Amino acid sequence: MREIESLPLNQTQKLRLEKALDQLDFLSAGANSNACVTVADTILVDHQDGLLKGHGTTDFDGELVATVCGVVERVNKLVYVRSLRARYKPEIGDIIVGRVIEVAPKRWRLEINFTQDAVLMLSSMTLHDGIQRRQTADDELNMRSIFVENDVICAEVRGFQHDGSLHLQARSQKYGKLEKGQLLTVPPYLVKRRKQHFHYLEKYNIDLIVGCNGFIWIGEHVETKDDMVEDQVTESEQQNASEDTHTPVEIRDKICRAANAVRVLCTLGFNITADVIMEIIELSNRIDIHDMLGAEFCVLVAESEVDRRRSSTKKK
Amino acid sequence: MEFVSPEGLRLDGRRPMEMRQLRAEIGIVSKADGSASFEMGNTKVIAAVYGPREVQNRSQQLNDQALVRCEYTMANFSTGDRRRKPKGDRRSTEISLVIRQTMEACIMTHLMPRSQIDIFVQVLQADGGTRSACINAATLALADAGIPMSDIVTSCSAGYLNSTPLLDLNYVEDSAGGPDVTVGILPRSTKVTLLQMDSKLPMDIFENVMQLATEGCKAVANYVHEVLLEKTKQLDKHRGV
Numbered sequence A: 001m002r003e004i005e006s007l008p009l010n011q012t013q014k015l016r017l018e019k020a021l022d023q024l025d026f027l028s029a030g031a032n033s034n035a036c037v038t039v040a041d042t043i044l045v046d047h048q049d050g051l052l053k054g055h056g057t058t059d060f061d062g063e064l065v066a067t068v069c070g071v072v073e074r075v076n077k078l079v080y081v082r083s084l085r086a087r088y089k090p091e092i093g094d095i096i097v098g099r100v101i102e103v104a105p106k107r108w109r110l111e112i113n114f115t116q117d118a119v120l121m122l123s124s125m126t127l128h129d130g131i132q133r134r135q136t137a138d139d140e141l142n143m144r145s146i147f148v149e150n151d152v153i154c155a156e157v158r159g160f161q162h163d164g165s166l167h168l169q170a171r172s173q174k175y176g177k178l179e180k181g182q183l184l185t186v187p188p189y190l191v192k193r194r195k196q197h198f199h200y201l202e203k204y205n206i207d208l209i210v211g212c213n214g215f216i217w218i219g220e221h222v223e224t225k226d227d228m229v230e231d232q233v234t235e236s237e238q239q240n241a242s243e244d245t246h247t248p249v250e251i252r253d254k255i256c257r258a259a260n261a262v263r264v265l266c267t268l269g270f271n272i273t274a275d276v277i278m279e280i281i282e283l284s285n286r287i288d289i290h291d292m293l294g295a296e297f298c299v300l301v302a303e304s305e306v307d308r309r310r311s312s313t314k315k316k
Numbered sequence B: 001m002e003f004v005s006p007e008g009l010r011l012d013g014r015r016p017m018e019m020r021q022l023r024a025e026i027g028i029v030s031k032a033d034g035s036a037s038f039e040m041g042n043t044k045v046i047a048a049v050y051g052p053r054e055v056q057n058r059s060q061q062l063n064d065q066a067l068v069r070c071e072y073t074m075a076n077f078s079t080g081d082r083r084r085k086p087k088g089d090r091r092s093t094e095i096s097l098v099i100r101q102t103m104e105a106c107i108m109t110h111l112m113p114r115s116q117i118d119i120f121v122q123v124l125q126a127d128g129g130t131r132s133a134c135i136n137a138a139t140l141a142l143a144d145a146g147i148p149m150s151d152i153v154t155s156c157s158a159g160y161l162n163s164t165p166l167l168d169l170n171y172v173e174d175s176a177g178g179p180d181v182t183v184g185i186l187p188r189s190t191k192v193t194l195l196q197m198d199s200k201l202p203m204d205i206f207e208n209v210m211q212l213a214t215e216g217c218k219a220v221a222n223y224v225h226e227v228l229l230e231k232t233k234q235l236d237k238h239r240g241v
Helices: A011-032 A137-141 A232-243 A249-268 A274-286 A295-315 B090-106 B130-144 B203-239
Strands: A057-060 A063-066 A070-075 A078-083 A095-104 A107-111 A118-125 A152-160 A166-170 A176-178 A181-185 A198-201 A206-210 A215-220 B022-026 B034-040 B043-054 B067-074 B115-125 B154-161 B164-167 B180-186 B191-198
Touching (some): A011 A295, A057 A078, A095 A215, A181 A249, A198 A274, A206 A249, A249 A295, A274 A295, B022 B130, B034 B130, B043 B130, B067 B090, B067 B130, B090 B130, B090 B180, B090 B191, B130 B180, B154 B203, B180 B203, B191 B203
Antiparallel strands (some): A070 A078, A095 A107, A152 A166, A152 A176, A181 A215, A198 A206, B022 B034, B034 B043, B043 B115, B154 B164, B154 B180, B180 B191
């Protein structure tokens, strides 16, 4: 995504943005201002016995040295460096959004911004009929009716296999193919792991999935059906629904607004959460969608972020 | 030709032990995982790092470490006379190899098995010392991509003309045909990872010249460190808690 420097700011906007960013500096000054390290920096530790070297650190002549740029984190005896700009590091149970790049025997390969492609096995999927059963050869032949190349899907990290490959699973109706919406990619450090990654913004009737891997899906709301009570009637309804591929203009408008909100946040390098996205959509109500990517709105978002962080620090 | 005037000034007005102005910028290629531009005076290069990502050619996949690839190109407009160079000429192949080996020495490849890291460097403006500038840019881009490295690598060149050791040669001095030593070091341990020399030098003078180049590398390292730290702080602060 673009950088702040590439914004066509005029003189006043530049000053306002600088002021806002300065205030952000000031607000975060108390937290951990000197915890930032770069490659080959010494990490200050008092060498008490039983120090644990974590990720992003190495031992050099008895000193603890960082191997990536990032923030030093200390948990009891463990010292590690959390890198900011890096590819996604999967953890079991993470909800991710990915794109199918290959249909292979009994599996799909997905691009999820990891160092390798992730694997979604046919056997770790709940099929459309929703019945727990063994996957047959028929299912394998029909794999393309589930996902084909370039489909965007949502899944959960299942774990690493012995050969080091990453496996995913989609054992619920909430996972699966994503349609009628937009996919945005942001650096994964802007997304925090939370309890909730699926959001239904009722006000705008859109779905928002904030994948831990920095892939964000914004699409028209779809009702997740409970697969246990599915019967003949709902099935016919489902067929009707699949024929109806039209998305109303108002919803498309809201999807674009949400997508632009994510783009602005990404440009400014602010954390991306559903609440903040909602706030920015509210803020954008007075202007056109395409003006949301302009310099003026960017400055506005930065200023509102200052207010938000200030009020949140006051509460503490 | 006189490369150092009696007043002790070089052709571009520098002192013999003076470097050209350094300027670096991080994150200039939006699609890349890491990117940087690096300027040493009028030499300007741009580096982009993609990866670690899935290995494109399965037969090259390594099961215990990452595959590092490097591609060096010179833009047609980078030199004084506009020339269309064939893509795989000897010079660029050699420099690609040099950069790859230098960077591979510091990347902790064993942490990213079965993946590949691509480094693309392109010279936008050539005024001597492109090799050093490319290595410095690649270091910055790798650090920006969040790839674990045991140390940063910095590089600088030095030469010997008019019986004076000169730091950081520009194009005119470079093409004078005198000795040109390019050194790449790991600043933390001051270990040498790259040492190249054109033509020859007596032993005692070589040591002086090399010492000078090493000092240059350290100066570059300080600057690179400063740039990286500033960028990291900026990212962390904008993100908030």
